Amino acid sequence: MARKLVCICNLVLESEIEEIIKKGADTTQQIQDHTRAGTSCGRCLMEIDVLVEEHKKKKPESHQSRLEFGFE
Template sequence: MGDRLVCLCNMVSEKEIEAALKKGARSTEDIQYLTRAGTSCGKCLMTIDQLVEEYELKAVVDPQQKLDL
């Protein structure tokens, strides 16, 4: 993942989304909660969905892992 802005309304970058995923976010809703990305106009929601899906495909996820807030 690069450092491009994904959510222009809330100034959230790919790196911030990746950091949230590494903390345990597993859905777009988790990303919204942790970063506020996608909570204003919603134009970036498809991109966030794609980033979450790509991350999940690459990462081996422990099903017992909980969201680390």
């Protein structure tokens, strides 16, 4: 698997973002809070937005409660 760097400033890989999305993050802000991706220059925010939206399109709507990350 290729190791694509999404956030150059904070050295965050696409696989790290995908992993946190799989754990329940569903907004760019949650990705930022957990990985710091997109919190420096902001150049990668559009790519993070795309990853989040692609996941939302693939994910079936669930009535189960969400996983809590403790993002504050």
